[in-house]
Amino acid sequence: MTIPLLTCALATEHDVVLARQRVRQVAALVGFDAQDQTRIATAVSEVARNAVQYGGGGQLEVGVERPALPGAPQHLLTVIRDRGPGIPHLDAVLGGGYRSPTGMGLGLVGARRLSDRFAIAAPPGAGTTVTLAREFARGAPPADATTARRLADALAEQPPRGALEEARLQNQELLRALDALRERQAEVDRLNATLAETNRELEETNRGVVALYAELDERASYLARLNEVKTRFLSDLSHELRTPLNAIRNLVRLFLDGVVGDLTGVQRKTAALIGDSAEGLAQLVDDWLDLAKIEAGKTTVQLAECRVAELFGALRGMFRPMQAVQAGPAPVGAWNDRGVPLVFGPADEIPPFLCDEAKVSQILRNFVSNALKFTERGEVRVLADADDDWVRFHVQDTGIGIAPDDQEQIFEEFWQVESPRQRQVKGTGLGLPLSRRLARLLGGDVTLESVPGVGSTFTLAVPRRPAGEAAGAPAREGAHADV
Numbered sequence: 445m446t447i448p449l450l451t452c453a454l455a456t457e458h459d460v461v462l463a464r465q466r467v468r469q470v471a472a473l474v475g476f477d478a479q480d481q482t483r484i485a486t487a488v489s490e491v492a493r494n495a496v497q498y499g500g501g502g503q504l505e506v507g508v509e510r511p512a513l514p515g516a517p518q519h520l521l522t523v524i525r526d527r528g529p530g531i532p533h534l535d536a537v538l539g540g541g542y543r544s545p546t547g548m549g550l551g552l553v554g555a556r557r558l559s560d561r562f563a564i565a566a567p568p569g570a571g572t573t574v575t576l577a578r579e580f581a582r583g584a585p586p587a588d589a590t591t592a593r594r595l596a597d598a599l600a601e602q603p604p605r606g607a608l609e610e611a612r613l614q615n616q617e618l619l620r621a622l623d624a625l626r627e628r629q630a631e632v633d634r635l636n637a638t639l640a641e642t643n644r645e646l647e648e649t650n651r652g653v654v655a656l657y658a659e660l661d662e663r664a665s666y667l668a669r670l671n672e673v674k675t676r677f678l679s680d681l682s683h684e685l686r687t688p689l690n691a692i693r694n695l696v697r698l699f700l701d702g703v704v705g706d707l708t709g710v711q712r713k714t715a716a717l718i719g720d721s722a723e724g725l726a727q728l729v730d731d732w733l734d735l736a737k738i739e740a741g742k743t744t745v746q747l748a749e750c751r752v753a754e755l756f757g758a759l760r761g762m763f764r765p766m767q768a769v770q771a772g773p774a775p776v777g778a779w780n781d782r783g784v785p786l787v788f789g790p791a792d793e794i795p796p797f798l799c800d801e802a803k804v805s806q807i808l809r810n811f812v813s814n815a816l817k818f819t820e821r822g823e824v825r826v827l828a829d830a831d832d833d834w835v836r837f838h839v840q841d842t843g844i845g846i847a848p849d850d851q852e853q854i855f856e857e858f859w860q861v862e863s864p865r866q867r868q869v870k871g872t873g874l875g876l877p878l879s880r881r882l883a884r885l886l887g888g889d890v891t892l893e894s895v896p897g898v899g900s901t902f903t904l905a906v907p908r909r910p911a912g913e914a915a916g917a918p919a920r921e922g923a924h925a926d927v
Contacts, residue, residue, distance in 0.1 A: 446521055447592050450506040450599065454495050454524070463504050464489040467522060469602055470506050473595050474520060475581060478620075484520065484578050487558040490551035491524045491574045499526025499572055508587035509577065518587060519561065519577040531566040538564070685729050692722040738881050745885060747910065750801045752791040752828045752835070759808055759826065760788060763816075784819050786812065789827035797835045797908040803882045804837070804906065807890070810875040811839035811902045819843035822899070830908065834888070837904045845896035855880050855890075879904075887911055 449470055452463045468485040476484065488504070495502040502525045509521040531537060537552055552574070556562040561577035696719035698704055700712065707715065737743045763786055808826065815824040822842025829836050846854060855876050880890045887910045894900035 445510045446507040447510065447587050447589065448505065448507040449592055449595050450504075452504040453501075454492050454504055454526070455501040457493075457496065460489055460492045460496055463492045466599065467504075467506060469599055470595065471520060471578075473598050474508065474587070476520070476578070480578065482620075483558045484522070484576075487555040487576055488522050488524070490555045491576065494551050495524055495526035495528075495572070499528030502526030502528075502571070508591070510587065517582065518580040520580065522576045524574045524576075525571060527571050530568045530570060530572055531564075532568060534564065534566050685725070689722055689726045689729065693719060693726070696722065738878075738885065743885060745800045745910075746802070747798050747800060749796045750799045750804065751796050752794040752830075752837075755801065755805060755808070756788045756791050756826065756828075758805060759812065762809065763812065784816060784821065785823045786816065787823055787825045789825060791828055794828055794830045794835065795908075797830070797906070798910060799835075799906050800886060803886060804904070807879040807882055807904050808837055808839065810879045811837075811904070814875065815839050815841035815843060815900070815902075819899075833908060834905050835908055838901055839903075840899065840901045842899040845898050845900055846892070846894040847896050851892050851894060854892075 450466055452466060453459060454463060464485045467488045468481050471481040471484045492504060505523045505525075507521050509519040511518060538556065552564065555574070555576060559576045560579045561575070563575040564572065566572040696715050699707060699715045700719070812824065812826060819841045820843065824842075825838075825840045827838045827840065829838075876890075883890045883904055883906065886906050888904065888906035891903045891905070892900065893903075
């Protein structure tokens with residue numbers, strides 16, 4: 445619904461000036477600011493001049509368009525009708541691509557830019573109707589018949605100005621517009637200067653980033669070469685050390701077996717110390733070589749069907765020369781003079797799984813060996829359980845335990861827990877890092893739960909079927925993957 449406020453005839457240039465004045469007065473009375481008043485008056489005067497010059501005169505109507513929905517904004521609506529022949533090239537005119545000798549069309553394009561809503565109907569021979577709308581400010585009170593009467597009375601009290609007064613007012617508006625334009629241009633200049641400075645900084649930053657990436661690539665290449673040299677060195681060193689180490693171990697065995705004659709107590713003890721040192725160094729060399737192969741990506745995973753009961757049996761046989769072990773809850777053997785038994789849990793009910801048995805056994809040997817070294821009383825237990833996806837092995841001890849701050853560091857190479865017990869036993873600091881890397885090669889992982897003074901539980905989890913092996917497929921002997 446539209447509430448009418450003003451109607452003006454358009455026949456002469458004077459009527460165009462009057463229409464401009466009256467529309468500006470209406471815009472001021474309904475609450476538009478000075479800038480919006482100028483926009484509305486300018487748009488109306490351009491269309492009104494077209495109606496006089498090209499349309500043979502017409503009529504201007506101003507009103508307030510009430511919104512159809514509650515809460516929607518109101519609009520100041522201006523409708524200008526003429527009696528002319530219409531506009532034959534309307535789409536070209538509105539698109540800015542049509543130019544007539546008289547400049548027809550520029551006023552319509554400008555009026556559309558100054559309006560919130562613009563509509564035009566110009567059928568050939570039926571005149572032209574242009575509708576301009578400008579949205580009221582949010583929160584403006586709704587207009588009604590009382591508002592219309594009040595505005596009409598206010599307009600009646602404001603006599604129209606003469607042409608000179610209107611020209612002076614337009615000049616003032618133009619000056620204000622020029623001042624605003626200068627301020628905007630100054631702001632644009634400031635923004636451009638800031639943008640140029642930012643671009644310079646970005647260029648410098650980009651050059652720094654490019655240089656940094658180049659340096660990182662160079663460092664990465666250097667580290668890759670260094671890692672390759674280290675791996676080759678460790679591999680060569682390991683192989684070169686094994687020959688003299690094997691000779692030392694064999695000689696010690698000959699001495700201890702009495703092949704070269706009977707030894708005194710001191711000589712036997714000395715030979716045993718030499719043998720222990722050689723064994724420790726041999727273990728270090730083996731761990732070095734395994735880590736070097738993993739880092740070089742040359743470790744081969746041999747997949748085959750594994751049974752937990754057979755794994756436990758093999759481990760039992762490995763540790764039997766050092767300790768009497770049993771599978772029941774009441775131990776009868778003991779680890780040297782400290783009386784620490786090694787107990788294996790039941791394993792017959794755990795189904796077979798596909799894995800590299802040698803690597804699983806190597807990891808469990810490391811866990812058991814560490815547990816026996818650092819357990820002075822109680823027992824060491826080796827347990828296993830399984831579900832549809834995973835097989836888990838647990839090595840539990842009642843030893844010295846590991847502090848929370850050290851539980852991740854013990855998986856770093858050559859890192860060992862500082863404790864009185866650590867200084868009494870031998871270790872390379874490579875067993876646990878190697879175990880974790882081997883577990884991850886198998887598609888699993890190693891975790892630790894430990895309480896200082898209570899004990900530790902190392903858990904190896906491996907998938908029942910590694911990635912790439914179809915679930916439910918029969919286990920294949922000799923399946924392998926190069927890592």
